[in-house]
Amino acid sequence: MKLENKTIPIILQNFVTESGASYNAINLSYELFGLPLHTAPIVLVNHALTGNAQVTGENGWWNDLIGENKTIDTTKYTILAFNVPGNGHNGISIENHTDFTARDIARIFIKGIEFLKINQLYAIIGGSVGGGIAWEILALEPQITKHLIPIATDWKSTDWLIANCYLQELILNNSSNPIEDARIHAMLCYRSPESFKEKFQRTKNDELAIFNVESWLGHHGKKLQKRYQISSYKLMNQLLKTIDITRNTDDFETLMSKTTADIHIIGINSDLFFSARENQETYQELKKFKENVSYNEIDSVHGHDAFLIEYKQLDNLLASIF
Ligand SMILES: N[C@@H](CCO)C(=O)O
Numbered sequence: 001m002k003l004e005n006k007t008i009p010i011i012l013q014n015f016v017t018e019s020g021a022s023y024n025a026i027n028l029s030y031e032l033f034g035l036p037l038h039t040a041p042i043v044l045v046n047h048a049l050t051g052n053a054q055v056t057g058e059n060g061w062w063n064d065l066i067g068e069n070k071t072i073d074t075t076k077y078t079i080l081a082f083n084v085p086g087n088g089h090n091g092i093s094i095e096n097h098t099d100f101t102a103r104d105i106a107r108i109f110i111k112g113i114e115f116l117k118i119n120q121l122y123a124i125i126g127g128s129v130g131g132g133i134a135w136e137i138l139a140l141e142p143q144i145t146k147h148l149i150p151i152a153t154d155w156k157s158t159d160w161l162i163a164n165c166y167l168q169e170l171i172l173n174n175s176s177n178p179i180e181d182a183r184i185h186a187m188l189c190y191r192s193p194e195s196f197k198e199k200f201q202r203t204k205n206d207e208l209a210i211f212n213v214e215s216w217l218g219h220h221g222k223k224l225q226k227r228y229q230i231s232s233y234k235l236m237n238q239l240l241k242t243i244d245i246t247r248n249t250d251d252f253e254t255l256m257s258k259t260t261a262d263i264h265i266i267g268i269n270s271d272l273f274f275s276a277r278e279n280q281e282t283y284q285e286l287k288k289f290k291e292n293v294s295y296n297e298i299d300s301v302h303g304h305d306a307f308l309i310e311y312k313q314l315d316n317l318l319a320s321i322f
Contacts, residue, residue, distance in 0.1 A: 012111050018248075021099035028112045029090035030082045033057065033066070034074030042118055043072055043322075044109075044145070045081045046126030046133050048308075049236045050228055052089035053081040064311040071315045072322050077122065082109050084133075084239070088232035097235035101242035102129065106136035113144065123147035123321065127307035128273070129236060132157065132243030139245035142259035147321055151266040151314075152307040154274045154282055155252065156244040161273040164189050165241035172234055179228055180221035187220050192270045192303035253289055262292040266317055268306045269297050 011025040031053040034040065045055045045062065056066040056074065066072040066079060083089045084105050086097070113121070124134040124145045131153030138148050139155075157165075164186075171182040200213040208215055246252055256263075263286060267279035276297055283295035298313045300306035307314070 012108060015108070017099045017104045018101050019099050021096065023099075026085050026108060027090060028082060028085055028108055028115075029053065030080060030112060030116075031055070033079040033081075035076070035078050037078050037080075037116065037118075040076060040078045041122030042078045042080055044113070044121050044124045044134075045072075045079060046109075046124065046130030047081065047084065047087070048126070048128040048130045049240065050224065050233075051130070052087055053083045054089075055079060055081045061308070065314060065318075071318050072125075077322070080113075080116070080118075080121075082112055084236065086232060086235045088229045097231065097238045100235060100238060101247075102132050102239045103136045103140070103242070103245070103247070105239060106133050106140055109133065109137060110141055110144070121145040123149060125149040125151070126153070127151040128153055128304065129240040129243065132240070135245050136243065138259055138261060138263075139249075139255045142255075142261070145261050148259075148261050148263045149266065149318070149321065150263075152268050152271055152274055152304055154243070154278055156246070157241055158274060158278055160275075162241050164273070165237050168237045169234070172230060172237070177221075177225075178230055179225045179233060180218075182233065183221045183224040184217045187217055189272050190303055190305040192272065192301055194270065194301040195303060198301055252285060256286060257289055260292075262321075263290070263294070264317075264321060265293070265295045266307075266314075267295065267297045268302075268304065268310075269299055270301055270306065271304045273304045 011027055013025055015023045015026045033056050047053065051061050054060055055062045056079065066074065068074050072079065085108060121144055124137060126134045131150035134148055134150050135155040137144060168182050168186060171185060172178045175181040196213055203212045205212050205215045245255055265279055265283050267276040269276045280295060283293060286293040296317050298306050298310050300310045302309045
């Protein structure tokens with residue numbers, strides 16, 4: 001099923017970021033799954049904070065959704081996924097994470113799409129920061145895709161999210177156990193008070209003499225520490241914070257009037273980062289000038305991470321698109 005896995009041998013030469021930083025060369029790596037490129041509609045899948053281009057197959061982080069006879073069916077589509085340069089899965093480390101914005105990564109992905117000689121995608125789908133990068137791609141190239149499916153995200157990061165990214169930065173810069181401690185804080189925001197109550201019920205780990213919720217958080221901190229680099233964490237955190245398709249350019253309506261793509265917004269009713277309410281506002285804005293837009297909500301106690309948990313609901317919401 002997996003076709004290719006390589007670093008595109010080009011390099012985006014003389015790439016200048018939104019902030020004005022110059023890079024002589026940026027490597028972009030990608031993976032392809034399903035039918036060979038240019039024989040079937042192509043679905044671009046954007047990964048979230050700690051994900052990568054391995055979206056299906058061995059260690060695929062979206063295996064429940066993408067694969068043979070799954071909702072995004074690899075016997076019908078070509079699946080393309082890029083690694084965000086600097087995510088730790090392509091051997092590149094971006095030290096100056098503050099140089100980059102979500103829009104810079106969108107520009108890099110567009111160059112990758114051009115390099116692969118893809119004129120139009122069938123769909124771009126992504127959760128969280130991956131969905132934010134999807135919005136940025138559409139704003140830069142309004143006809144690049146037939147469908148946009150942003151999940152647990154929005155066209156701009158919310159103030160609550162920016163505040164949490166700021167705290168993540170402080171922990172990453174100042175803690176003696178930066179990745180572990182930052183992950184523990186982040187897990188509180190990825191889930192919800194209700195999901196913790198459902199899962200732990202104030203139960204205790206007698207051996208360690210701590211609450212089970214504490215031991216679970218510690219476990220997640222250690223798990224990430226083993227598989228993640230601090231430079232990647234800082235970069236991805238910065239991307240999450242900088243999602244905003246309107247920064248220094250046109251307003252939302254001007255940008256989105258240019259696209260004929262169907263926009264299928266999927267919110268999560270317990271998401272603390274990208275609230276369902278702000279997603280509904282985006283939908284209402286779009287509805288004023290665009291016919292082919294929909295809003296659906298995942299009903300879950302699991303918060304932001306529900307896009308990695310609630311597969312039955314996602315299958316139902318995506319069935320008519322794929
Ligand atoms: N919890 C997921 C999603 C964050 O948006 C991750 O760590 O990648």
